[in-house]
Structures are given as C-alpha cells and as structure tokens.
Amino acid sequence: MVHTSTAHEVLTVVFRVGDLGSRQPGLNVLLWQRARDPQLGRWSLPGGVLRDDEDVMASARRQLAEKVDLREVAHLEQLGVFSDPGRVPGTRTIASTFLGLVPAPADPELPADTRWHPVDALPEMAFDHAVMVADARARLVAKMSYTNIGFALAPTEFVLSALREIYSVVLGYQVDVTNLQRVLVRRGVITGTGTTARSGRSGGRPAAVYRFTDSELRVTDEFAALRPPG
Amino acid sequence: MVHTSTAHEVLTVVFRVGDLGSRQPGLNVLLWQRARDPQLGRWSLPGGVLRDDEDVMASARRQLAEKVDLREVAHLEQLGVFSDPGRVPGTRTIASTFLGLVPAPADPELPADTRWHPVDALPEMAFDHAVMVADARARLVAKMSYTNIGFALAPTEFVLSALREIYSVVLGYQVDVTNLQRVLVRRGVITGTGTTARSGRSGGRPAAVYRFTDSELRVTDEFAALRPPG
DNA sequence: ACAAAAGTGTTGAGTGTACACCCATGA
DNA sequence: TCATGGGTGTACACTCAACACTTTTGT
Numbered sequence: 001m002v003h004t005s006t007a008h009e010v011l012t013v014v015f016r017v018g019d020l021g022s023r024q025p026g027l028n029v030l031l032w033q034r035a036r037d038p039q040l041g042r043w044s045l046p047g048g049v050l051r052d053d054e055d056v057m058a059s060a061r062r063q064l065a066e067k068v069d070l071r072e073v074a075h076l077e078q079l080g081v082f083s084d085p086g087r088v089p090g091t092r093t094i095a096s097t098f099l100g101l102v103p104a105p106a107d108p109e110l111p112a113d114t115r116w117h118p119v120d121a122l123p124e125m126a127f128d129h130a131v132m133v134a135d136a137r138a139r140l141v142a143k144m145s146y147t148n149i150g151f152a153l154a155p156t157e158f159v160l161s162a163l164r165e166i167y168s169v170v171l172g173y174q175v176d177v178t179n180l181q182r183v184l185v186r187r188g189v190i191t192g193t194g195t196t197a198r199s200g201r202s203g204g205r206p207a208a209v210y211r212f213t214d215s216e217l218r219v220t221d222e223f224a225a226l227r228p229p230g
Numbered sequence: 231m232v233h234t235s236t237a238h239e240v241l242t243v244v245f246r247v248g249d250l251g252s253r254q255p256g257l258n259v260l261l262w263q264r265a266r267d268p269q270l271g272r273w274s275l276p277g278g279v280l281r282d283d284e285d286v287m288a289s290a291r292r293q294l295a296e297k298v299d300l301r302e303v304a305h306l307e308q309l310g311v312f313s314d315p316g317r318v319p320g321t322r323t324i325a326s327t328f329l330g331l332v333p334a335p336a337d338p339e340l341p342a343d344t345r346w347h348p349v350d351a352l353p354e355m356a357f358d359h360a361v362m363v364a365d366a367r368a369r370l371v372a373k374m375s376y377t378n379i380g381f382a383l384a385p386t387e388f389v390l391s392a393l394r395e396i397y398s399v400v401l402g403y404q405v406d407v408t409n410l411q412r413v414l415v416r417r418g419v420i421t422g423t424g425t426t427a428r429s430g431r432s433g434g435r436p437a438a439v440y441r442f443t444d445s446e447l448r449v450t451d452e453f454a455a456l457r458p459p460g
Numbered sequence: 461a462c463a464a465a466a467g468t469g470t471t472g473a474g475t476g477t478a479c480a481c482c483c484a485t486g487a
Numbered sequence: 488t489c490a491t492g493g494g495t496g497t498a499c500a501c502t503c504a505a506c507a508c509t510t511t512t513g514t
Binding site: 005006008050052053054055056057078080081083084085092094096142144145146167171173174175176179180183221222223224225226228229 | 235236238280282283284285286287308310311313314315322324326372374375376397401403404405406409410413451452453454455456458459
C-alpha cells in the first residue's frame with residue numbers, strides 16, 4: 001500500500017470500575033459507536049486527529065473533554081504506537097494510544113453515542129482497537145501491584161472493603177482485605193484519615209476511612225531483587 | 231507554531247556494555263554526529279523518517295542496519311512518543327523512540343560519523359535526544375530486576391563474574407555474585423551448561439559456564455504483592 | 461445476647477542479603 | 488603449598504498469604 005500523506009491520531013483507553021450493583025459490573029471501557037462507514041456500527045476508542053499546535057498528551061486531554069469531564073480523568077499515561085500501514089483504510093494513520101483512569105463513583109454525562117462497556121464482554125470493535133484495550137488492561141493490572149495507580153480508580157475517601165472491590169475487579173481475582181490493608185499501609189500507599197464510616201444497615205463495626213497518600217503515580221515496590229547494597 | 235505538514239521519525243537508543251578494560255567502560259549509547267545545520271556537530275540517536283510501507287518497529291530495524299549489523303541487535307522495544315510541536319525546527323516531526331540492546335563482546339563496524347559514548351558522559355546532544363537516552367536508561371534499569379532482559383546484553387555463553395560486571399554496570403552499583411547466581415538460577419533466567427571455563431593466568435578455580443535460558447523478553451518476577459490466591 | 465462487619469495476631473512459606481567458609485586450579 | 492578466584496552453606500531480615508480470633512457496632 002502506498003500513501004501520499006500520513007495522519008496522526010490519538011486514542012485513549014479509559015477505564016472505570018463500575019459499581020458491582022450496577023448493570024455494568026466490573027471493569028469498564030469508554031467506547032463510542034461509529035455512525036459512518038467504514039465499520040459503521042462498530043465501537044471505537046475516544047480520540048481523534050492530532051492538531052498542529054498540541055502534543056499527544058494535550059490532544060488526549062482535549063478529546064476526552066468532549067466525552068467525559070476532564071476533571072474526572074485522574075491519570076493519563078502513554079501506552080504505545082500502532083503504525084501498521086494498513087491498520088485503517090484510506091489515508092495512512094498512525095495512532096498513539098493512552099491509558100486513562102476515572103475514579104469509581106463518577107458517572108459523568110455521556111454523549112448519546114458513547115457508553116461504558118465491560119472489558120470482559122467487548123462489543124464488535126473497530127479496526128485494531130480491541131488490541132489496544134487488551135494492552136491497556138495488561139498495563140493496568142501490572143501497575144496495580146507495584147505502584148499506587150489505584151488512586152486514580154478510587155474515590156478520594158473510601159473504606160477498605162470498597163478498595164478491596166476495586167482491586168479485585170481490576171486484578172480479576174478476590175484480594176484478601178487483611179493483607180491488602182497491611183501491604184498498602186506499609187508501603188505508604190494509603191493513609192487512615194482517623195474518621196470512621198457509619199456501619200451498614202445490618203450492623204457491624206464501623207470501618208476506618210482511608211485515602212491515597214499521593215494523587216500522582218509513584219512506584220512503591222521498586223526492586224524485587226538486586227537492590228543496591230546497603 | 232503552525233505547520234503545514236507533519237513528518238514521523240523513528241529513533242533508537244542502542245545500549246551496549248563496554249569492556250571494562252576498554253576506552254569506553256560502562257554503559258554505552260550509539261550516537262552519530264550531525265554534519266549539517268541545524269545543530270551541526272551535535273550528537274544524534276540513530277534513526278530517520280518512517281517510510282510509507284513500514285511500521286515503526288520495521289523502520290527502527292531498517293535504520294539500525296545502516297549503523298550496526300542487524301543480527302547484533304538482540305532486543306528492541308518501544309519506548310514512547312515525543313510530540314512537542316517545537317521539538318525540532320522546520321517541519322513538525324513526531325518521534326517514536328525505541329530501546330535497542332546489543333550483546334557485550336560485539337564490536338561491529340561503525341560508519342565514520344558514528345561512535346559509542348558512555349551514558350555517564352554524554353556529548354552535546356541534538357534536540358531532545360538526551361531525554362530519550364535518560365528514559366531508555368530508566369526503562370533498562372527497571373527491567374533488569376524483574377525480567378530476563380540481560381540476555382540481550384550478555385554473550386550467549388558466559389561466566390558468572392562476567393555477568394556480574396554487566397549487571398553492575400547497568401544498575402550502577404556492585405552486585406553480589408553469590409546472590410545474583412541464586413536469584414537468576416531460581417527464577418530460571420540462566421542455566422548452567424555443564425562446562426567450565428579455563429581458569430585465568432593467576433590460577434583460581436575454573437568457573438562454570440552459563441547461558442540465558444530464553445532469548446526473548448520474559449517477565450520473571452510478575453507480582454511482588456497481591457498475588458492471586460491459591 | 462446475637463449476628464454482622466471490621467480489624468488484629470500469629471504462623472509459615474518464600475525471597476533476598478550478607479558473609480563466612482570450602483573447593484579447584486596454577487605456579 | 489600457597490595465593491587466587493569460584494562456589495556453597497548458613498543466618499537473618501523482610502514480605503506476604505492464610506486464617507483464627509477479637510473488637511465494635513445495630514437489632
């Protein structure tokens with residue numbers, strides 16, 4: 001295939017943890033449905049063409065502002081470049097992809113063509129977007145265990161059982177609350193606020209309220225092995 | 231700044247561990263010196279413009295073949311995108327960067343304008359290339375402790391003391407041979423060949439010869455914490 | 461008092477570091 | 488046999504998983 005020009009687009013995989021009670025439980029991705037050919041009806045990642053005066057990060061931010069409230073996006077990081085000459089028909093288009101995270105209780109207004117989808121049951125995806133979602137998910141899962149990236153999925157204040165649900169949903173298996181607390185506190189990832197939440201309808205001891213210590217990505221378990229001598 | 235068109239280039243940060251006896255000890259980067267303005271005389275990463283019929287990985291491979299023998303590059307992975315509209319003068323150029331690794335004893339023929347430089351003493355770098363080198367180095371250091379990425383820096387067969395030098399040079403501190411052996415063997419990263427090397431001129435017990443078990447990147451220490459139950 | 465939910469203590473496995481000690485070779 | 492470099496054994500610290508147990512609430 002020979003192209004006369006090349007375009008550059010930015011696409012973001014935005015994840016959210018849906019309430020377990022809701023219709024979209026588990027981990028969700030933000031997708032919009034194509035209203036035009038090619039691939040009419042298929043679902044796409046939010047994004048669009050890179051402008052002349054912005055870098056890729058700014059572009060991702062701008063394009064997301066059209067879909068979700070910008071303030072909701074608590075974390076945004078580069079994933080990778082998709083550059084197969086035939087990845088989309090027509091003008092050659094290189095895609096820079098991003099991983100975006102939105103805190104759990106947020107449920108922003110969405111345009112009519114846009115919806116949250118469970119990552120475990122993706123609809124028919126446009127072009128190579130399914131691969132991008134898979135890549136983003138792998139990145140998120142990996143970072144859950146050695147960074148504080150959970151801050152971008154949790155509300156500012158939360159109870160441990162809620163945090164446990166977030167971790168369980170993202171990792172795909174039940175996480176032990178006891179050890180979650182100990183690991184995260186020891187690493188300084190979460191801090192108790194001193195206050196306690198009211199106990200539920202069926203009684204029970206009131207839970208301590210925590211918050212993430214930082215609201216920026218931080219590596220919390222740098223070296224598993226081969227540490228510097230000390 | 232307003233641009234009428236946008237170009238896409240691919241740049242690779244190629245690392246090698248120089249012999250400690252050589253003039254370039256420690257970790258080296260492959261750079262070539264600009265013979266034209268802008269930034270005449272400054273040092274650049276190998277790479278160039280992406281062609282219409284290749285993806286970024288293929289482009290990196292192709293461009294490196296002009297600098298080093300392709301077979302020498304044992305590992306190549308995407309780093310990130312640099313897209314500041316003003317990062318280079320003239321036509322707007324978006325850069326996709328790669329990390330490339332070349333095994334230690336290799337000393338391929340280099341073009342006249344191209345040279346290995348110690349990363350700890352970089353020359354005047356062109357444009358934003360110094361940042362790219364720093365990013366690549368950080369990525370390499372991180373991966374040394376939880377993947378088998380060392381395979382791409384070491385010769386196919388080696389003695390533990392040699393491997394220790396490689397790890398020490400990359401990590402920037404002295405690694406204990408004893409523990410290096412135990413950690414890597416336990417994880418299945420390296421395997422003994424059964425043979426032993428001849429002992430040096432000043433005597434000493436002959437060292438066992440090892441090789442890396444795999445010659446492809448593999449994560450060897452997946453979860454530090456929050457492992458799946460069971 | 462009792463059930464429910466949250467939090468604490470304890471044990472044991474695993475991993476990694478440091479360091480002393482033993483082994484194999486050349487001169 | 489001694490110096491030299493390579494390999495092994497052991498002790499200790501730290502982290503984490505699993506699970507029993509205690510604490511605090513609502514009814």
